[in-house]
Amino acid sequence: MHDDLLARAHAWLAEDPDAETRDELAKLIEAGDVTELAERFGGTLQFGTAGLRGELGAGPRRMNRAVVIRAAAGLAAYLKKNGQGGGLVVIGYDARHKSADFARDTAAVMTGAGLRAAVLPRPLPTPVLAFAIRHLGAVAGVEVTASHNPPRDNGYKVYLGDGSQIVPPADAEIAAEIDAIAALADVPRPETGWETLGDGVLGAYLARTDAVLAPGSPRTARTVYTAMHGVGKDTLLAAFARAGFPEPVLVAEQAEPDPDFPTVAFPNPEEPGAMDLAFARARATDPDLIVANDPDADRCAVAVKDGGDWRMLRGDEVGALLAAHLVRRGARGTFAESIVSSSLLGRIAGKAGLPFEETLTGFKWIARVEGLRFGYEEALGYCVDPDGVRDKDGITAALLITELASELKEQGRTLPDLLDDLAVEHGLHATDQLAVRVEDLSVIADAMRRLREQPPTELAGLAVTRAEDLTQGTETLPPTDGLRYTLDGARVVVRPSGTEPKLKCYLEVVVPVATHAGLPAAHATATDRLTAIKRDLSAAAGI
Numbered sequence: 333m334h335d336d337l338l339a340r341a342h343a344w345l346a347e348d349p350d351a352e353t354r355d356e357l358a359k360l361i362e363a364g365d366v367t368e369l370a371e372r373f374g375g376t377l378q379f380g381t382a383g384l385r386g387e388l389g390a391g392p393r394r395m396n397r398a399v400v401i402r403a404a405a406g407l408a409a410y411l412k413k414n415g416q417g418g419g420l421v422v423i424g425y426d427a428r429h430k431s432a433d434f435a436r437d438t439a440a441v442m443t444g445a446g447l448r449a450a451v452l453p454r455p456l457p458t459p460v461l462a463f464a465i466r467h468l469g470a471v472a473g474v475e476v477t478a479s480h481n482p483p484r485d486n487g488y489k490v491y492l493g494d495g496s497q498i499v500p501p502a503d504a505e506i507a508a509e510i511d512a513i514a515a516l517a518d519v520p521r522p523e524t525g526w527e528t529l530g531d532g533v534l535g536a537y538l539a540r541t542d543a544v545l546a547p548g549s550p551r552t553a554r555t556v557y558t559a560m561h562g563v564g565k566d567t568l569l570a571a572f573a574r575a576g577f578p579e580p581v582l583v584a585e586q587a588e589p590d591p592d593f594p595t596v597a598f599p600n601p602e603e604p605g606a607m608d609l610a611f612a613r614a615r616a617t618d619p620d621l622i623v624a625n626d627p628d629a630d631r632c633a634v635a636v637k638d639g640g641d642w643r644m645l646r647g648d649e650v651g652a653l654l655a656a657h658l659v660r661r662g663a664r665g666t667f668a669e670s671i672v673s674s675s676l677l678g679r680i681a682g683k684a685g686l687p688f689e690e691t692l693t694g695f696k697w698i699a700r701v702e703g704l705r706f707g708y709e710e711a712l713g714y715c716v717d718p719d720g721v722r723d724k725d726g727i728t729a730a731l732l733i734t735e736l737a738s739e740l741k742e743q744g745r746t747l748p749d750l751l752d753d754l755a756v757e758h759g760l761h762a763t764d765q766l767a768v769r770v771e772d773l774s775v776i777a778d779a780m781r782r783l784r785e786q787p788p789t790e791l792a793g794l795a796v797t798r799a800e801d802l803t804q805g806t807e808t809l810p811p812t813d814g815l816r817y818t819l820d821g822a823r824v825v826v827r828p829s830g831t832e833p834k835l836k837c838y839l840e841v842v843v844p845v846a847t848h849a850g851l852p853a854a855h856a857t858a859t860d861r862l863t864a865i866k867r868d869l870s871a872a873a874g875i
Contacts, residue, residue: 385487406510419471424461427589444520457629562627601633665705792864
């Protein structure tokens with residue numbers, strides 16, 4: 333085993349095009365670090381529906397130039413097999429370590445394979461790349477990003493010509509082409525021949541952002557904004573300036589791109605502590621709302637003043653607010669969300685007489701809903717302009733929520749006031765999440781097995797009226813690794829994360845509320861129920 337491992341490491345070293353990872357691997361070989369070598373060479377980073385995502389470093393189970401060149405060559409082979417050999421592939425990238433290198437390698441591989449390649453001019457938000465695919469008539473797009481993962485990670489997200497991310501069977505077909513690449517030396521990588529785009533695409537994207545707002549709507553809400561050390565700031569400021577909103581007050585410590593994300597443990601607005609600097613800035617400047625993007629700016633977080641201090645709105649709350657705003661503006665078309673998001677969207681759409689659809693988790697599914705007008709996911713992703721960007725877009729979502737806050741401000745009201753109205757109209761829909769981050773993936777598999785073998789019959793004293801194993805698929809959903817429990821007045825979905833080593837449990841309780849006076853009691857009931865469901869579910873899953 334030891335000899336085989338060393339042979340594989342030496343073979344990798346011989347063809348690694350990157351001096352940095354070559355040096356790193358040479359030191360591991362020299363030190364005879366079998367444990368670390370086994371970790372890096374005990375398989376390959378799997379290409380799936382999120383493309384690739386993983387820790388940077390040498391070896392087939394890490395993100396590096398050799399892995400990216402193979403992925404690009406596999407994608408090129410797939411496109412050629414599907415009759416798109418002369419087509420355009422557009423490539424975007426964020427400001428993480430190695431992102432620009434991975435983008436350049438991808439452009440070289442596409443050019444060498446006979447496709448046309450165009451690279452965005454600098455690190456830009458993922459939605460700009462998603463927009464560019466359709467705007468330029470590309471056959472595919474690649475975004476080099478690890479979104480809100482830790483600083484040591486990077487990733488590779490693939491879109492096809494419809495402008496939405498890949499879904500099965502395309503992922504497996506591309507993975508098979510990647511596996512068929514023998515030696516890196518066999519992959520032609522010319523030094524030139526691709527195009528570096530100017531600012532025209534960004535200009536066209538920004539021109540489209542105007543379309544998400546109602547002509548003549550109030551634009552008075554004042555915001556504090558954080559880019560979370562990512563690439564969102566310049567694009568968001570330009571969009572806000574075009575729209576005529578007051579210039580956002582920046583969280584200066586997090587405004588500029590920094591691949592080390594020095595002020596946050598995880599650059600994800602949902603993680604504890606990530607919004608602390610934004611809250612401090614808001615306490616000092618008293619804006620109407622806080623807006624945050626994740627590092628590649630495809631997600632949007634919103635925080636509001638509620639009861640004297642600032643709190644983050646849940647993704648489900650923002651989703652409901654945006655939906656109510658669009659309904660009031662007379663939007664037509666299908667409203668869609670993933671199965672882990674709040675059922676409140678279905679109630680809002682139903683009352684407005686609009687079609688509603690539930691999909692599997694991920695915008696790759698939401699974006700494919702026919703006639704989509706608005707789609708959202710509880711993980712802070714919102715698609716408010718599906719004709720422009722067939723993916724979540726943290727820039728246009730920020731514009732739309734700030735327009736809503738402006739309209740409410742003109743009436744002397746706030747976003748929490750509108751949430752209260754929605755609770756009285758449709759019932760209080762309270763959501764929470766139980767997420768367990770693991771070092772050992774077998775913990776997740778064990779928990780899923782336990783729940784399958786002994787499904788809970790009740791949670792928090794509420795009877796489980798229906799237990800579904802989603803690996804079988806349903807009438808409306810393709811198969812996925814997940815479990816769904818319907819309870820009397822509650823719902824639970826359990827699934828392994830597709831992008832990080834986490835088991836995620838999504839909880840929702842619905843408490844009827846007759847009047848605004850009944851809201852405090854309803855909130856207390858909802859909180860107690862969610863706490864009890866978490867406790868009972870943890871016990872049932874053995875986590």
